Amino acid sequence: MSSVTDFSQAVAQGPLTAAGVALLGGMLVSLTPCVYPMIAITVSVFGAKQAESRWHGIGLSSAFVLGIVAMFVPLGVVAGLTGGLFGSVLQSSWVLLVMAALFLAMAASLFGAFEVALPSAWTNRLAAVGGIGARGAFGLGLACGLIAAPCTGPVLTGILTWIAQSQSALLGGLAMGAFALGLGLPFFLVGAFAVQLPKSGRWMIHVKSLLAMVMAVVALYYINTAFPILGRWIRPTTPVFASATFVVVVGLALGAVHRDFGSPRLTDKIFKSVGAASTTLAAFVLIIALSTAGQSLSWSKTAFRSAQKSALSSGKPLLVDFTAAWCGACKELDKHTFADAQVNREAGRFVAVKVDATDDENPTVKSIMSELHVVGLPTVLLFDSKGREAARFNDFVPPAEFLAALGTVH
Numbered sequence: 001m002s003s004v005t006d007f008s009q010a011v012a013q014g015p016l017t018a019a020g021v022a023l024l025g026g027m028l029v030s031l032t033p034c035v036y037p038m039i040a041i042t043v044s045v046f047g048a049k050q051a052e053s054r055w056h057g058i059g060l061s062s063a064f065v066l067g068i069v070a071m072f073v074p075l076g077v078v079a080g081l082t083g084g085l086f087g088s089v090l091q092s093s094w095v096l097l098v099m100a101a102l103f104l105a106m107a108a109s110l111f112g113a114f115e116v117a118l119p120s121a122w123t124n125r126l127a128a129v130g131g132i133g134a135r136g137a138f139g140l141g142l143a144c145g146l147i148a149a150p151c152t153g154p155v156l157t158g159i160l161t162w163i164a165q166s167q168s169a170l171l172g173g174l175a176m177g178a179f180a181l182g183l184g185l186p187f188f189l190v191g192a193f194a195v196q197l198p199k200s201g202r203w204m205i206h207v208k209s210l211l212a213m214v215m216a217v218v219a220l221y222y223i224n225t226a227f228p229i230l231g232r233w234i235r236p237t238t239p240v241f242a243s244a245t246f247v248v249v250v251g252l253a254l255g256a257v258h259r260d261f262g263s264p265r266l267t268d269k270i271f272k273s274v275g276a277a278s279t280t281l282a283a284f285v286l287i288i289a290l291s292t293a294g295q296s297l298s299w300s301k302t303a304f305r306s307a308q309k310s311a312l313s314s315g316k317p318l319l320v321d322f323t324a325a326w327c328g329a330c331k332e333l334d335k336h337t338f339a340d341a342q343v344n345r346e347a348g349r350f351v352a353v354k355v356d357a358t359d360d361e362n363p364t365v366k367s368i369m370s371e372l373h374v375v376g377l378p379t380v381l382l383f384d385s386k387g388r389e390a391a392r393f394n395d396f397v398p399p400a401e402f403l404a405a406l407g408t409v410h
Contacts, residue, residue, distance in 0.1 A: 019178035026182020043191040061191030063134040065184035067141020076176030080169035096226035103219035110212035244285040251279030297338040307353035318383040319352040340399035
């Protein structure tokens, strides 16, 4: 889930990619020790195994999965609707550090440092919800999301964070619906088609280790957002890609996934620690390098006011990109649109300047955003040679569309 590691990249690539990432997240969660062992029992509770026919079993299983969907979709819609508030909160370095600490804590939990579980009385009460029949299956699906909370929590938090950055209720509902379908897929297969799943075993610990490293990479991403100096030395060069990939392979070989911190042997714990740490750091380096690859548009080194004056005095059009360290779609613009060769050629006749709005409480930034009526990120503005606004983009824009807009501004 890279963008489980950097979910915002999937958002910028389109809703289908975003939904696919969320679906994969749900499927991985369904393979963890909190969820997998209860699949067969849950299917028996809502009656699919005693169904009168195959179609009856499919109906009951579908009702159960729809219950899971009904549990999670509202969370995605709320996250999307409150995305603006979330973006404002993320402009504080201290808040970003708190987010990083949260993801590190979730990673530690998945590695087995401590257990997160609902009180047994709550679990028993939720397990008693529903009964045989479509309504019972639907109600049990609603409760299933809460019962599985200890394992859904880390991945769910990451996806909701990603949705909030997108500031889209529609995308939020779509992504969480896909996550719920991924989570419910094994239940549906067992209930509808009597599929025999592999027995529980150590492989579920391996899945948790993989998810834990994803959470740790996300934590490093937030730390780098708060203090960009962490990733400034990373360049998208062949040696960097080769070295980071090599370290990932070595870390996996040492035991990042297949060894267990619960092993009584000290060597297992040491190899697991070294392997997980090296794999996580190398994966982070790869993500930062990939996110900065291709950023070749020539941006003015001066501040916005100076660039504005320079454009007017020289009779050139002006390109203004409002960006922020936490803005995933802004990074996608850099990586894909601004790096496009044709866009670069056409933008060469513009004075191009970036405005860093990571701290929108900065008086200068606040004044510029107010003057130009910028209310969200990303925002890209095109001004003609007379200083008049000619085009405005408030979302990721593909290279071809942006190129066409550049061609109309003189």
